[in-house]
Amino acid sequence: MSYQAHFKVWRGDAEGGGLRDFTVEVNEGEVVLDIIHRLQATQAPDLAVRWNCKAGKCGSCSAEINGRPRLLCMTRMSVFEESETITVTPMRAFPVMRDLVTDVSFNYAKAREIPAFVPPAELGPGEYRMAQQDVERSQEFRKCIECFLCQDTCHVVRDFEENKAAFAGPRFLMRVAELDMHPLDAADEAGIDRKRTAQEEHGLGYCNITKCCTEVCPEGIRITDNALIPLKERAVDRKYDPLVWLGNKIRRRGQ
Amino acid sequence: MTQVERQAWDVVVVGAGGAGLRAAIAAREQGMRTAVICKSLFGKAHTVMAEGGIAASMGNVNEGDNWQVHFRDTMRGGKFLNHWRMAELHAREAPDRVWELETWGALFDRTADGRISQRNFGGHEYPRLAHVGDRTGLELIRTLQQKIVSLQQEDEREFGDHEARLKVFQECTVTRVLKEAGPAGGDGARVAGVFGYERESGRFFVIEAPSVVLATGGIGKSFKVTSNSWEYTGDGHALALLAGAPLINMEFVQFHPTGMVWPPSVKGILVTESVRGDGGVLRNSEGKRFMFDYIPEVFKDKYALTEEEGDRWYEDPDNNRRPPELLPRDEVARAINAEVKAGRGSPHGGVFLDVSTRMPAETIKRRLPSMHHQFKELADVDITAEPMEVGPTCHYVMGGVEVDPDTAAATGVPGLFAAGEVAGGMHGSNRLGGNSLSDLLVFGRRAGLYAARHAADVGADRPVVAAADAAAAEAEALRPFSAEEASAGPAGGPVENPYTLHQELQQAMNDLVGIIRRHEEMAEALHRLAGLRARARRAGVEGHRQFNPGWHLALDLRNMLLVSECVARAALERTESRGGHTRDDHPAMDRAWRTVNLQCRLATEEAQAAEPVGGAANGPVGVGDTGLAGGAASGAEPVAEPGLGGLVSDQSGQIALARKATPPIRPDLLQLFERDELVKYLTDEELSR
Ligand SMILES: Cc1cc2nc3c(=O)[nH]c(=O)nc-3n(C[C@H](O)[C@H](O)[C@H](O)COP(=O)(O)OP(=O)(O)OC[C@H]3O[C@@H](n4cnc5c(N)ncnc54)[C@H](O)[C@@H]3O)c2cc1C
Numbered sequence: 001m002s003y004q005a006h007f008k009v010w011r012g013d014a015e016g017g018g019l020r021d022f023t024v025e026v027n028e029g030e031v032v033l034d035i036i037h038r039l040q041a042t043q044a045p046d047l048a049v050r051w052n053c054k055a056g057k058c059g060s061c062s063a064e065i066n067g068r069p070r071l072l073c074m075t076r077m078s079v080f081e082e083s084e085t086i087t088v089t090p091m092r093a094f095p096v097m098r099d100l101v102t103d104v105s106f107n108y109a110k111a112r113e114i115p116a117f118v119p120p121a122e123l124g125p126g127e128y129r130m131a132q133q134d135v136e137r138s139q140e141f142r143k144c145i146e147c148f149l150c151q152d153t154c155h156v157v158r159d160f161e162e163n164k165a166a167f168a169g170p171r172f173l174m175r176v177a178e179l180d181m182h183p184l185d186a187a188d189e190a191g192i193d194r195k196r197t198a199q200e201e202h203g204l205g206y207c208n209i210t211k212c213c214t215e216v217c218p219e220g221i222r223i224t225d226n227a228l229i230p231l232k233e234r235a236v237d238r239k240y241d242p243l244v245w246l247g248n249k250i251r252r253r254g255q
Numbered sequence: 256m257t258q259v260e261r262q263a264w265d266v267v268v269v270g271a272g273g274a275g276l277r278a279a280i281a282a283r284e285q286g287m288r289t290a291v292i293c294k295s296l297f298g299k300a301h302t303v304m305a306e307g308g309i310a311a312s313m314g315n316v317n318e319g320d321n322w323q324v325h326f327r328d329t330m331r332g333g334k335f336l337n338h339w340r341m342a343e344l345h346a347r348e349a350p351d352r353v354w355e356l357e358t359w360g361a362l363f364d365r366t367a368d369g370r371i372s373q374r375n376f377g378g379h380e381y382p383r384l385a386h387v388g389d390r391t392g393l394e395l396i397r398t399l400q401q402k403i404v405s406l407q408q409e410d411e412r413e414f415g416d417h418e419a420r421l422k423v424f425q426e427c428t429v430t431r432v433l434k435e436a437g438p439a440g441g442d443g444a445r446v447a448g449v450f451g452y453e454r455e456s457g458r459f460f461v462i463e464a465p466s467v468v469l470a471t472g473g474i475g476k477s478f479k480v481t482s483n484s485w486e487y488t489g490d491g492h493a494l495a496l497l498a499g500a501p502l503i504n505m506e507f508v509q510f511h512p513t514g515m516v517w518p519p520s521v522k523g524i525l526v527t528e529s530v531r532g533d534g535g536v537l538r539n540s541e542g543k544r545f546m547f548d549y550i551p552e553v554f555k556d557k558y559a560l561t562e563e564e565g566d567r568w569y570e571d572p573d574n575n576r577r578p579p580e581l582l583p584r585d586e587v588a589r590a591i592n593a594e595v596k597a598g599r600g601s602p603h604g605g606v607f608l609d610v611s612t613r614m615p616a617e618t619i620k621r622r623l624p625s626m627h628h629q630f631k632e633l634a635d636v637d638i639t640a641e642p643m644e645v646g647p648t649c650h651y652v653m654g655g656v657e658v659d660p661d662t663a664a665a666t667g668v669p670g671l672f673a674a675g676e677v678a679g680g681m682h683g684s685n686r687l688g689g690n691s692l693s694d695l696l697v698f699g700r701r702a703g704l705y706a707a708r709h710a711a712d713v714g715a716d717r718p719v720v721a722a723a724d725a726a727a728a729e730a731e732a733l734r735p736f737s738a739e740e741a742s743a744g745p746a747g748g749p750v751e752n753p754y755t756l757h758q759e760l761q762q763a764m765n766d767l768v769g770i771i772r773r774h775e776e777m778a779e780a781l782h783r784l785a786g787l788r789a790r791a792r793r794a795g796v797e798g799h800r801q802f803n804p805g806w807h808l809a810l811d812l813r814n815m816l817l818v819s820e821c822v823a824r825a826a827l828e829r830t831e832s833r834g835g836h837t838r839d840d841h842p843a844m845d846r847a848w849r850t851v852n853l854q855c856r857l858a859t860e861e862a863q864a865a866e867p868v869g870g871a872a873n874g875p876v877g878v879g880d881t882g883l884a885g886g887a888a889s890g891a892e893p894v895a896e897p898g899l900g901g902l903v904s905d906q907s908g909q910i911a912l913a914r915k916a917t918p919p920i921r922p923d924l925l926q927l928f929e930r931d932e933l934v935k936y937l938t939d940e941e942l943s944r
């Protein structure tokens with residue numbers, strides 16, 4: 001049942017580091033995070049790793065396993081051959097702090113750049129009425145656990161550090177889409193044009209719909225198909241047709 | 256102390272879960288400069304894991320619901336040990352707190368007429384839990400997080416600085432609440448700030464503030480099988496004790512009936528109660544729905560006695576009684592425990608929880624998406640096709656910092672507040688599902704509000720951190736790096752590995768102060784805790800202070816040991832079974848104990864040296880019964896007057912116990928119950944008042 005596995009784990013900090021070899025016990029049903037914890041408890045007490053829920057709900061334990069962005073707690077050891085060497089490295093798109101822990105402050109900075117939900121002035125607390133089918137689109141995006149694996153994988157920032165300033169990344173473009181599809185968001189009334197800002201301020205144009213983000217999302221959110229492409233379409237409409245904007249506004253009022 | 260960074264804020268909130276974030280919003284909305292400190296990244300606090308929902312009597316699904324009914328259910332669930340005023344405020348204010356979330360962008364699941372949908376849950380008379388699939392906690396935390404961001408955006412517009420009035424210090428751990436240099440021993444001295452370290456760099460910091468809100472969550476990491484994460488080391492409980500504030504109700508620990516039992520590495524991870532609320536049933540190895548055999552006397556007229564009636568209830572709740580799978584958690588956990596003990600368990604030592612034969616696969620995937628995902632990914636089980644295996648897991652602590660119900664102020668330490676799981680009293684001896692998330696919002700808001708008012712009242716007369724305290728806090732935090740010294744010292748012994756100590760602690764608590772308790776075992780637990788405490792002084796770590804989990808654990812051990820001792824000591828003292836406290840040797844609930852809260856304080860040196868007080872029956876731990884003279888079991892009123900409780904600390908401990916009378920329930924609230932029901936809980940004296 002249990003066996004000895006070979007691991008290579010990146011150790012180091014901002015100054016530099018490298019892969020370290022470990023041989024470590026693996027038992028039935030374990031996930032990669034269990035093995036990292038076993039290393040901490042037995043061989044490397046100061047090995048740094050983030051985690052919280054151990055059930056794929058908090059998005060803390062993001063790293064790259066054999067080069068692929070994944071949650072450590074949701075990657076079962078049984079998907080690997082017993083003879084395979086398993087390489088665990090920190091997310092590549094963000095600066096390393098120590099070992100498997102990266103500085104993800106980029107994401108928190110981007111989150112602040114997106115104007116918040118604007119409550120409709122005419123409705124008080126308890127008066128909101130929305131149909132299930134109308135909230136479902138935004139609800140899909142609100143499943144996001146902010147693991148930032150999509151941000152890590154998107155080539156726009158993964159390969160081009162300099163794009164970071166102009167590009168919010170799939171997670172936060174999706175946030176714009178979520179607010180834009182919220183049935184009661186009153187951004188228009190507040191003079192906020194979410195579609196235009198997606199294009200002009202958050203770098204929607206950089207996305208060339210490769211769907212890499214969707215592929216790594218542990219929540220199975222269809223980021224590209226359901227958020228980014230519709231947002232692009234809406235942004236294009238908006239750009240060329242000012243009447244669409246007026247029409248949307250009138251329709252919302254009439255709801 | 257040259258290397259310690261110092262900053263001054265008006266209100267410091269320790270914790271960024273539902274309670275902490277709601278407190279921070281309230282304090283900031285009062286215009287106070289508010290700092291939030293949390294151990295994980297912003298948005299990752301434990302609240303994110305909550306699944307089932309948030310209880311609020313909005314009456315969207317059944318119009319019969321209102322705050323009085325919610326209050327009643329909460330008191331019943333807590334077996335009337337709840338602080339009635341907290342239960343009242345909670346039931347009254349929960350709907351407003353939920354509706355407010357919608358104005359901040361939350362998207363709950365909807366009813367057909369477009370309102371917030373509400374689901375059934377154990378112990379709640381009507382469908383009451385607002386929810387988003389089974390990821391309600393995520394919605395709650397994200398909404399609060401986004402509200403905080405929106406307040407920061409306001410500040411950016413006004414001051415050009417997002418963090419002008421509200422800042423989150425993430426990945427920082429607070430290790431001490433600091434007070435002003437006070438008169439003798441610091442009694443009554445005001446809060447002056449907090450001391451902590453950045454997890455990333457290991458750098459120390461002091462934040463000075465006249466108000467500190469503790470919102471640190473629970474204690475589950477002291478137990479081996481738990482649904483809780485590494486954050487739950489009882490820090491806030493310990494910080495309060497060390498600052499001189501008492502805890503109450505620490506013997507009440509909720510074991511959730513349904514945790515995963517297989518594979519071993521996920522043992523304890525929660526299986527949400529919504530599985531049962533939506534129709535899932537519990538079966539033993541003989542295929543029997545055994546819960547029908549475990550309906551306790553006090554609930555006999557409220558639960559279905561046949562499977563047919565229970566099944567009809569889902570469609571027609573007005574004319575049928577609910578199935579016993581939805582009894583309060585303590586009842587279900589005990590029943591599962593008993594079935595497994597009787598040899599009718601599942602292959603891996605649990606029982607079966609089945610939805611596959613109760614709902615179409617598509618419905619299961621829609622209503623319980625994350626359970627479907629969790630079992631598929633972690634256990635290779637498809638819950639639409641086969642039953643789950645589940646067993647009890649340590650989930651929630653009812654006990655916590657004793658607070659004033661209206662203001663959330665801790666007892667005896669001006670400027671200290673507590674809200675959320677770290678606060679005690681609201682849930683009595685057992686919490687109903689869904690009542691935590693609402694608790695976080697109701698009392699988080701109150702704590703933030705009154706912390707802000709306190710800070711405003713203090714004004715320019717801000718307390719000053721006693722320099723010696725900050726220096727002592729630093730020395731304490733550095734100790735694990737010089738374990739060799741402790742090891743060579745007078746109380747010497749080998750340097751200890753913090754991971755090993757933690758495992759031994761978890762094992763001891765799980766085995767000896769777990770779901771079913773016995774006098775001898777708890778006495779043994781106290782003995783082991785004393786040994787672990789001595790060894791923990793020699794807990795040593797390698798490496799440096801930068802993101803060093805071994806060091807972090809070594810520091811957390813202090814908190815877990817303190818809190819574990821509170822649990823064990825209070826559990827040993829309470830010679831009855833009630834809610835989350837079940838004694839094999841005192842299996843019945845005793846009305847006389849309803850009027851008693853057990854209060855834990857840090858034992859002062861004098862108290863530690865003193866002989867235990869309380870009369871002949873209060874023999875040393877391990878001999879006889881530590882109950883009061885006469886003993887609660889005989890039906891005698893255990894406490895003559897409030898505050899007259901005896902100290903029952905034993906010399907090897909750090910915690911002194913006292914008995915405090917529970918405040919009498921307001922008459923109009925008592926009138927919400929039938930007398931027939933009240934006689935089951937209240938003493939004759941209370942009934943005749
Ligand atoms: C799996 C699971 C499912 C649940 N489902 C439900 C449900 O459906 N409904 C319900 O009502 N309840 C549910 N609960 C219970 C509920 O989630 C918790 O009781 C609640 O979230 C606690 O919130 P809190 O704000 O008190 O603390 P938390 O959300 O745990 O936040 C604690 C915060 O304090 C910080 N902290 C702790 N110690 C320190 C320190 N020393 N220094 C600095 N920061 C510190 C942490 O980093 C964290 O930010 C569930 C619990 C679990 C485990």
Ligand code: SF4
Binds near residue numbers: 153169170206224
């Ligand atoms: S679809 Fe767009 S956002 Fe997603 S990975 Fe590709 S380029 Fe990046």
Ligand code: SF4
Binds near residue numbers: 059143148171216217
């Ligand atoms: S969208 Fe998916 S991959 Fe991206 S942060 Fe959210 S959960 Fe992670």
Ligand code: FES
Binds near residue numbers: 051053054055071074
């Ligand atoms: S630890 Fe929470 S997602 Fe992995």
